[in-house]
Amino acid sequence: MNTTIEETLTSLESRFELKDIKQQRGDLVFVTVKKEQLISLLTHMRDNENFTHFVMLSVVDWIEDGVFQLSYILNNPEKHVDIVFRCMIERENASMESAHHLWKQVATYQRELYEMYGIDFPGSPRVHESFILEGWDDIPPMRREFDTKKYSEDTYFPRPGRESKDPKEHMKNKLYPDADK
Amino acid sequence: MQTSNLINWQPDRSKFPDQLADGSFKVDLSSGKYVKIWHGPNHPGVTGNMSLELTLCGDEVMDAKTHVGYLHRGFEKLFERRKFIQCFPTVIRMCVAEPDYNEYNYAAAIEELSGIKIPEAAKWLRMLALEMSRLQTLLRIVPGQGGTTGLGIGVQWGVYLRDLILDRFEELTGGRIYHMYMLPGGVRGLLPDGFRKRMEENLKEIDDFVQRIDRVQYQNAVFKKRTKGIAVIPPEWVDQYGITGPNARAAGFNRDVRKDYPYLNYDQLDFEVNTDNFSDIYNRSRLRWRDLQQTVDLIRQIMDKIPDKGDFKAKTPNVLHWKIEKGETYIRSESSRGEYGYYVVSDGSEYPRRINLRGPSYIHAVSLLERLLKGANIADIGAIMVSLQSCPPEIER
Numbered sequence: 001m002n003t004t005i006e007e008t009l010t011s012l013e014s015r016f017e018l019k020d021i022k023q024q025r026g027d028l029v030f031v032t033v034k035k036e037q038l039i040s041l042l043t044h045m046r047d048n049e050n051f052t053h054f055v056m057l058s059v060v061d062w063i064e065d066g067v068f069q070l071s072y073i074l075n076n077p078e079k080h081v082d083i084v085f086r087c088m089i090e091r092e093n094a095s096m097e098s099a100h101h102l103w104k105q106v107a108t109y110q111r112e113l114y115e116m117y118g119i120d121f122p123g124s125p126r127v128h129e130s131f132i133l134e135g136w137d138d139i140p141p142m143r144r145e146f147d148t149k150k151y152s153e154d155t156y157f158p159r160p161g162r163e164s165k166d167p168k169e170h171m172k173n174k175l176y177p178d179a180d181k
Numbered sequence: 182m183q184t185s186n187l188i189n190w191q192p193d194r195s196k197f198p199d200q201l202a203d204g205s206f207k208v209d210l211s212s213g214k215y216v217k218i219w220h221g222p223n224h225p226g227v228t229g230n231m232s233l234e235l236t237l238c239g240d241e242v243m244d245a246k247t248h249v250g251y252l253h254r255g256f257e258k259l260f261e262r263r264k265f266i267q268c269f270p271t272v273i274r275m276c277v278a279e280p281d282y283n284e285y286n287y288a289a290a291i292e293e294l295s296g297i298k299i300p301e302a303a304k305w306l307r308m309l310a311l312e313m314s315r316l317q318t319l320l321r322i323v324p325g326q327g328g329t330t331g332l333g334i335g336v337q338w339g340v341y342l343r344d345l346i347l348d349r350f351e352e353l354t355g356g357r358i359y360h361m362y363m364l365p366g367g368v369r370g371l372l373p374d375g376f377r378k379r380m381e382e383n384l385k386e387i388d389d390f391v392q393r394i395d396r397v398q399y400q401n402a403v404f405k406k407r408t409k410g411i412a413v414i415p416p417e418w419v420d421q422y423g424i425t426g427p428n429a430r431a432a433g434f435n436r437d438v439r440k441d442y443p444y445l446n447y448d449q450l451d452f453e454v455n456t457d458n459f460s461d462i463y464n465r466s467r468l469r470w471r472d473l474q475q476t477v478d479l480i481r482q483i484m485d486k487i488p489d490k491g492d493f494k495a496k497t498p499n500v501l502h503w504k505i506e507k508g509e510t511y512i513r514s515e516s517s518r519g520e521y522g523y524y525v526v527s528d529g530s531e532y533p534r535r536i537n538l539r540g541p542s543y544i545h546a547v548s549l550l551e552r553l554l555k556g557a558n559i560a561d562i563g564a565i566m567v568s569l570q571s572c573p574p575e576i577e578r
Contacts, residue, residue: 024510025293027442052420055511056539058524071524073511073539077420077434080441082511104552105423105544132250132577142258 002026004079008049016041020086032086039097041085042072046102051076051083054102057109059117063144066091068119072099089119091143098124116142197238204555206243208236215243222251226329226563231546231573237559245554247547253577260536265291265365266500268533273359275538276575278321281314282516284363286523287536289444290512291365294505294527300492303367304445309483310353310362311445311514312476317346318517319473320387322570326466327398329564330407335394342390345383352376367494377484384477391474399467408462412553412565416460422552423544426519428569431468432460438515450482462561462568469570472517504531518542518570540575547576 001023009031012018020032033041045051055073062069072085089096098121100107110121111131118140121127130136139146172179196214198206208215221232230251236244256275260268272287273280285307292299299307320343324335347357352373354360362369398404419429429436437454439447455471457464497503507529513522519541526535546569553565 024508028511030509054423055513055520055522056524056537056543058535058537060509060526060535071509073522073524077436077441084509084511103423104421105548108543108547130250132253134250141255144261146258148255148258148262 001029002079002081004076004081005029005083008045008051008076008083011049012041012044015044027081028084029082030084030086032088035087035089035096038070038072038085038087039099039102042074042099042102045074045083049076050078053077054106055082057099057106057113059113059119061091061117061142061144063091068094068117070096070119094119096121098122098127100124114140116140118143197241198243200556204552206238206555208238208243210236214238220559220562226566228546228566228571229573231571231576233550233554233562235554235559235562240559242554242557242559242562245551247551249547249573249577252574256578257536257538260533262532264501264531265503265505265533268536269364270359270361272536273361274574275578276516276540276572277358278572279314279318279516279518280359281310281363282514282521283523283538284361285311285514286512286521287525288363288365289514290510290523290525291505293510293512294508294525295497295503296506297366297495297497299367299495301446302371302488302491302493303495305483305487306368306371306493307363308445308447309480309487310350310360310368312480312483313346313350313353315517316387316473316476316480317343317350319469319476320346320390322517322567323466323470323473324394324398326408326462326469326564326567327394327401327404329567330404332398332401332404335398338390338393342383342387345386349376349380349383352379364494365500366497367492369494371489371491371493372487380480380484384480387473387477391470391477394470399463399470405463407561408466408564408568411462411561412557412568414460414549414553418549418552422549424519424549425541425544426516426570427455427465427468427472428460428519428545428549430455431457431465433458438513438520442513444514446486449486450479452479462564465568469517502531504529505533513539516541518545518572538575538578540572542569542571542573543576545569546571546573 016037017034018031022030051074053075055075058071060069067088068091070087073082075082096119098110107125110124111127113119114127115131115133200206216237218235219232220235221227222230232248234246234248235242256271272283275283320339324339328336350360351357354362414428414432416432419432419434433456435454435456440454452475455468457468505527507527509526511522511524513520522539524537528534
């Protein structure tokens, strides 16, 4: 493991509870942290560990476990290393403390996550304003239970004169019409 | 001779509200002093499919809000229901202007998660495609900056030269805009016969263009007057906002993914990172002009190193039944706009669990643009947007 990452993790372990440390590359490590400690950890990383570049905030929907995984990717621009902090939150009434006061662009990510996944970030500027979808009245579309096919069938009318065919059956009939005779 | 009063002209600011410390203005819409207008989405001064909701006092912008969603295609949702290889023709459409970085990041993420090493020739060919992609983008954006201030001639030269590079892309990959060249495992083919000669002829024309655009655009008094000292990005904003690429380098930051996190064979190329010490429109554009020269040089260096024979694709499992091991990674590369990253998560099945793009415009065209426009003149908006090189498709994916 990269010495900067090693030193940072050692320093963090004395202050925060770190789990599932996984080294992906020499310069990239994934760490799981507790939801309650995340914001103070991010503040510590920015102010004391020189991880000043906030790369992105992403979310992974683990519907089978009933959790969302929030991934905060932080970068140390001097030492050229990344640490990704994973934080698991409940899918039901998903809510997370906002980090908009740490980096200016975080508010945009949080606004998008509220719209696309329904994760609330109370206090984040304009978090409830629509970002990409205007007038959306269904469940947040990036949640895995959202069925895109059903939505389009319910919302849009099928074009007249079109029929759907089972590809396997269609090709069989087309190529080998006499196979079953 | 008496000094013109225009030189000592102090505008009367008594009718404008004061700018607060955070850059915002206290605006009372019911006072009748302000007007709200939409700048875009159908507007020649907007870079692509987005619009700005502006609050104006006279011709000055008091507040600006970015509106996107005109090009939302739900790609990241589509990926969840497509096999890894089926995502490949879709990822490249995330950014129309510069699709090759999507190809590379996606292919590199799959290779890293499944432990595939690509052949040496593929690395050089990938670098060639990436630098050609940077070149064709810079050929649009460098003269495009002049276009925003009414200087149309450079744009016409740029369109012609970009077309030549698209010809070379067509020759190399079969496609002009979307190339689908960097498949997971390597690339789709070696250099065609005579490619080097034709490329060199094009590069010579671009060398000539570089000198001409310097005289026509960067030494042009009107262009300087319209762009110097406008929309300045102070160095302290770079980390506060997450600014990358030429916008950060013009502010004095020596940051380039190709140098800091050398991917492919970039560590074997001879180049210095271009920086400046004052990030206004002029310097950002001038820095891109220097990047353009550097890209031409890099393409020449790469062409010398590409082997004519040899393996260009590693063996991969049957792509239709390819299960990627459970895991996650973040891959970044240096696009012409800045850090371009892919966060890819696999749950061990044939389908990706999550593919998320980190495009530089997500920051440059939303939080940064909204801040830079406060206090700007409405006539400068087009120039400011082009100087940030925003690309809306990568905001909404």
